[in-house]
Amino acid sequence: MTEPNYDPSPHDSAVSGMFGAIAGTYDFFNRFLSFGIDIYWRHVLASAVRLGDTKRVLDLAAGTLDVSLAIRRNYPQATVPAIDFCHPMLARGLHKLAGADGRSILPVTADAKHLPLPDASVDCITIAFGIRNILPREEAFAEMLRVLRPGGRACILEFGSGRERIWKGLYNFYLTRILPRIGNLFSRDRTAYTYLADTICAFPPAVLFEDEMRSAGFVHTWYRKLTSGIVCLHVGEKPL
Numbered sequence: 001m002t003e004p005n006y007d008p009s010p011h012d013s014a015v016s017g018m019f020g021a022i023a024g025t026y027d028f029f030n031r032f033l034s035f036g037i038d039i040y041w042r043h044v045l046a047s048a049v050r051l052g053d054t055k056r057v058l059d060l061a062a063g064t065l066d067v068s069l070a071i072r073r074n075y076p077q078a079t080v081p082a083i084d085f086c087h088p089m090l091a092r093g094l095h096k097l098a099g100a101d102g103r104s105i106l107p108v109t110a111d112a113k114h115l116p117l118p119d120a121s122v123d124c125i126t127i128a129f130g131i132r133n134i135l136p137r138e139e140a141f142a143e144m145l146r147v148l149r150p151g152g153r154a155c156i157l158e159f160g161s162g163r164e165r166i167w168k169g170l171y172n173f174y175l176t177r178i179l180p181r182i183g184n185l186f187s188r189d190r191t192a193y194t195y196l197a198d199t200i201c202a203f204p205p206a207v208l209f210e211d212e213m214r215s216a217g218f219v220h221t222w223y224r225k226l227t228s229g230i231v232c233l234h235v236g237e238k239p240l
């Protein structure tokens with residue numbers, strides 16, 4: 001892993017520090033708080049990946065590397081630069097890299113808004129549960145479009161807007177009342193799961209997020225809601 005390539009903003013420092021504090025329990029709480037459905041969501045994301053001539057898929061906000069590994073399982077010929085600005089999150093995933101799949105996953109500590117990659121150097125980009133944390137999003141979109149080859153795909157998995165009522169409000173009650181309490185009870189960082197609920201509620205509905213992607217310059221955009229819209233897969237392409 002390389003060292004950070006950027007001078008972090010207060011927001012970036014706070015987000016990175018928060019993920020650093022929960023890195024040790026991140027995977028466990030992901031499975032537990034989502035009742036295991038997160039594995040399926042990441043599988044759907046990896047299935048949207050399309051490989052081209054570079055055979056490189058950039059996994060952004062890669063965290064503990066589950067998406068990077070899912071990409072390699074679907075595309076054994078792919079090389080996967082796995083970028084995250086939180087070193088402890090990447091470090092926590094390193095033990096998963098034993099074996100052939102792991103050798104083609106290249107963890108790098110860097111900011112999604114300042115990617116250490118040349119122009120048009122990757123076929124596809126994935127980002128799971130990361131874009132919600134990045135401000136301003138336009139800067140990340142601009143970098144994604146810079147490093148994608150023309151015609152390349154960005155596949156963005158993110159929670160739907162928590163403001164939309166799901167399962168007659170049962171999910172919203174779980175998100176805003178139950179989940180932060182369970183997270184605060186067991187996690188070392190008491191703010192992390194309140195932050196999770198707050199950022200999900202502040203995130204735009206799918207149709208507006210698609211507009212953002214189009215305004216940033218992506219074409220052929222579409223989205224697919226998963227699990228009644230709790231999560232949404234967004235796809236867009238760099239123009240040819």
Ligand SMILES: C[S@@+](CC[C@H](N)C(=O)[O-])C[C@H]1O[C@@H](n2cnc3c(N)ncnc32)[C@H](O)[C@@H]1O
Nearest residue numbers: 061062063084085086089111112128129130133
């Ligand atoms: C909720 S975790 C998701 C991790 C992984 N993609 C997954 O599916 O489990 C969000 C990750 O985004 C990273 N992140 C947030 N903002 C970032 C930025 N500006 N640049 C790089 N990584 C960022 C955090 O450090 C954290 O590891």
